[in-house]
Amino acid sequence: MPEMRKKLTIMLLLAQLMITLPKLEATNAETLNQNGNPEDFGPYAVGWIQMNISKTEEEQLPILIFYPSVIDGEETDPNTTDAPYPTILFSPGYRSTIESYLALASKIASWGFITALAGSKLESWDIERATDLANTLNWLEEQNDNSTFKLYQLMDKSKFIVSGHSLGAEAALILSISEPRLKAVIPIAPFIYPPLTFLYPTSARDIHIPMLILVGSADTISPPSTMAYPIYENGNVPKFCLTITGSDHFTIIFTCSKYIISFLKFYFHSEQEYAKYLYGFEAQQEILDGKLELRYDLRTTFEYEILLKGISYKIHVYSDSTFLDLTFNESLMEMTFRTIGPPYTVGTANISIPKAPFEEYTIKVYFDGELYPFTLTNSSAFNFVYLCYNHSLHELKLCFVDLTPPTLLIFSPKENSVLPSSIVVVAWTSIDAASGLNYFEVKLDEGPWVKVEHAMAYEFKNLSDGNHTAYVKAYDVAGNVKETNVNFKVDTTPPAVSLLSPSACSTLSYSNITVAWIGTDNISGIERYEVKLDEDSWVNMETNETYNFINLANGKHELYIKAIDKAGNAFEMQVSFNVEVDHGMDLLSLAIISTITFCLAFSIAFCIAKKVKSRRKSIFDL
Numbered sequence: 001m002p003e004m005r006k007k008l009t010i011m012l013l014l015a016q017l018m019i020t021l022p023k024l025e026a027t028n029a030e031t032l033n034q035n036g037n038p039e040d041f042g043p044y045a046v047g048w049i050q051m052n053i054s055k056t057e058e059e060q061l062p063i064l065i066f067y068p069s070v071i072d073g074e075e076t077d078p079n080t081t082d083a084p085y086p087t088i089l090f091s092p093g094y095r096s097t098i099e100s101y102l103a104l105a106s107k108i109a110s111w112g113f114i115t116a117l118a119g120s121k122l123e124s125w126d127i128e129r130a131t132d133l134a135n136t137l138n139w140l141e142e143q144n145d146n147s148t149f150k151l152y153q154l155m156d157k158s159k160f161i162v163s164g165h166s167l168g169a170e171a172a173l174i175l176s177i178s179e180p181r182l183k184a185v186i187p188i189a190p191f192i193y194p195p196l197t198f199l200y201p202t203s204a205r206d207i208h209i210p211m212l213i214l215v216g217s218a219d220t221i222s223p224p225s226t227m228a229y230p231i232y233e234n235g236n237v238p239k240f241c242l243t244i245t246g247s248d249h250f251t252i253i254f255t256c257s258k259y260i261i262s263f264l265k266f267y268f269h270s271e272q273e274y275a276k277y278l279y280g281f282e283a284q285q286e287i288l289d290g291k292l293e294l295r296y297d298l299r300t301t302f303e304y305e306i307l308l309k310g311i312s313y314k315i316h317v318y319s320d321s322t323f324l325d326l327t328f329n330e331s332l333m334e335m336t337f338r339t340i341g342p343p344y345t346v347g348t349a350n351i352s353i354p355k356a357p358f359e360e361y362t363i364k365v366y367f368d369g370e371l372y373p374f375t376l377t378n379s380s381a382f383n384f385v386y387l388c389y390n391h392s393l394h395e396l397k398l399c400f401v402d403l404t405p406p407t408l409l410i411f412s413p414k415e416n417s418v419l420p421s422s423i424v425v426v427a428w429t430s431i432d433a434a435s436g437l438n439y440f441e442v443k444l445d446e447g448p449w450v451k452v453e454h455a456m457a458y459e460f461k462n463l464s465d466g467n468h469t470a471y472v473k474a475y476d477v478a479g480n481v482k483e484t485n486v487n488f489k490v491d492t493t494p495p496a497v498s499l500l501s502p503s504a505c506s507t508l509s510y511s512n513i514t515v516a517w518i519g520t521d522n523i524s525g526i527e528r529y530e531v532k533l534d535e536d537s538w539v540n541m542e543t544n545e546t547y548n549f550i551n552l553a554n555g556k557h558e559l560y561i562k563a564i565d566k567a568g569n570a571f572e573m574q575v576s577f578n579v580e581v582d583h584g585m586d587l588l589s590l591a592i593i594s595t596i597t598f599c600l601a602f603s604i605a606f607c608i609a610k611k612v613k614s615r616r617k618s619i620f621d622l
Contacts (some may be wrong), residue, residue, distance in 0.1 A: 003484050018226050038261035038277060039241055042111030044068035048139065049150050054126035062119035063139070064098050067151055078154055086159035086268040087114040089136050091129045094191070095122045101165070104257055111261050114142060120168070127266055129171035133162060137181065159183055159268050163260075165253060166191045166222060170199050173231070177206045184210045184267060189219055189249050192227045201230030211239045212263045214256040216247030217293070232295055237621035240278060243293035267521055271461030304328075305403065312403035402478035406432035409484045410472055418489045418524045420567040426470045426486065427457040435477035443471050463490045465523050491567035495521035499561065499575055507578040514551045519545065519560055524566035532560045552579045 047069030052060040068079040088108065092098055097325040105115040118136045120129045141157055161184045164172035168383040169187035176185035185207060196201050204211075214231055215224040222228065224243055232241035240263070244542045247255045262277035276282040279296045286292040305312055307330045367597040412427040413419060430437060441449040442458045447466055452458055460470065502508060519526050529541040533549055534557055541547060557579060562572040 038258035064117045084156035091164035091168030130174040150444040204234040213241040217251040218248040221249040241295040402434035405480035405482040408474040408476040408482040418567040432476040441473040491524040494569040494571040495563040519563040521565040530562040
């Protein structure tokens with residue numbers, strides 16, 4: 001163990017010397033930072049610490065961490081000014097020690113990144129190495145919250161990156177599939193040989209973070225055509241595969257650092273100028289000079305929504321541009337895209353669209369004055385235009401997606417109406433001005449949905465009395481759905497009426513009678529009553545349940561009572577009764593009443609006359 005530590009110390013001193021010498025070319029760190037050349041060392045001094053993680057009770061995993069520091073050296077104070085820093089986990093290749101990667105790790109740290117080398121056992125295979133990387137990630141996250149740790153809260157836990165070389169690169173890819181805390185993966189000369197390794201090229205389909213693959217054209221251990229390129233082809237965007245001409249399986253460690261630094265600065269420091277080393281004009285020049293082969297796909301999806309004639313549309317634009325702004329002028333019917341890629345790759349695309357989306361028409365695309373026409377039809381809603389500007393490829397994909405559901409109105413039956421039939425026709429009207437109507441579905445209450453294609457009416461049969469709800473759905477061609485419903489009541493049962501007086505077939509001895517009844521309707525309720533006697537006209541009683549008939553002649557009479565409920569159902573009853581009034585008795589009664597009236601009048605007159613006579617006598621006495 002002391003011998004190993006001595007060897008490691010010597011290697012670290014050499015690495016420190018490699019860090020320091022390039023800095024002598026710059027007057028200070030600020031000047032170097034302004035230069036920003038990733039082939040040189042960065043503006044930060046580099047410190048390092050050695051730690052061990054317990055894998056088992058008997059086994060330790062050595063960890064060597066490089067970090068931006070105040071001065072170069074082991075366990076020097078970290079530079080906290082720009083913290084927290086993105087953090088990279090790195091796994092060595094098969095039978096390689098962490099000492100083989102000191103120069104690479106220290107150079108990356110000099111650009112403002114913490115780099116942790118996980119010293120897996122020399123002959124450990126891919127799954128064990130991936131497990132070591134996972135344990136390292138867990139340990140770093142725990143130590144970042146440990147106030148006694150040298151790098152306490154200096155790691156940005158939202159920016160963990162994983163990398164590795166050879167079999168370690170495969171381990172990095174394995175971990176990137178299942179670990180959501182990782183935000184990018186950088187495999188260097190990945191060794192992917194399915195008979196011997198866990199990973200298959202198609203496994204890259206499950207990697208959904210930025211990927212930078214670095215390989216050497218002279219690599220015979222991990223030939224790019226059979227190992228790296230299939231991983232790239234199966235990967236998701238954004239992805240890069242840089243083949244460095246002349247590098248082999250081992251020398252690539254010393255030739256790939258500027259691309260790693262550019263990738264990290266581009267994605268994790270958001271410094272767009274470093275795109276030129278990845279795929280911009282610097283990379284293109286290296287391709288022309290035969291130093292580099294480049295495969296990359298940065299297409300990202302930009303989504304915009306526009307409002308056209310009151311209808312919302314969604315537009316998808318796929319571009320390799322790192323910035324893409326869209327403006328829409330409805331009055332001019334024109335969309336303008338402004339793309340910003342690597343430095344000096346700025347362009348504007350103007351797209352004129354006609355007034356009738358989803359009909360066949362030609363969209364004219366102008367990119368910096370050059371015309372790219374293409375046609376959008378209702379049978380092919382997706383179209384592409386390729387825009388090349390200063391070595392930057394932009395692919396704009398316009399997708400007019402109708403976001404507005406159809407209009408839908410049920411006009412029959414009316415809301416809360418009462419219907420007297422067990423057969424109900426539900427009718428509606430619907431319009432879709434964008435993609436067009438596709439089909440309709442209807443259902444009643446909790447029943448199943450029924451597809452009725454393009455019909456705008458549907459007949460429901462055998463409905464029970466009571467409350468019901470009919471539902472209608474309208475689907476447009478774009479898949480938008482509008483649903484509405486109407487509530488109504490079915491009442492096919494007429495009301496019931498009970499007569500209180502007079503009794504049926506009764507004989508009445510008076511000519512003025514009061515008819516009284518009571519009605520019930522448990523479904524829709526009584527709307528009104530009507531009554532009539534004999535051949536007279538019907539009398540509307542509204543909801544009154546009594547009526548007076550006067551001066552009825554002697555003889556038989558027919559009484560009719562009708563009850564109508566709110567659904568229009570009617571119930572009518574007929575009752576017969578007789579009137580027999582004795583008119584002789586009526587004359588005697590009149591004579592008696594007349595005699596009594598005469599006597600009362602005479603008495604009143606006599607009293608008045610007597611009072612007047614008494615008053616006159618009093619006057620004469622005076």
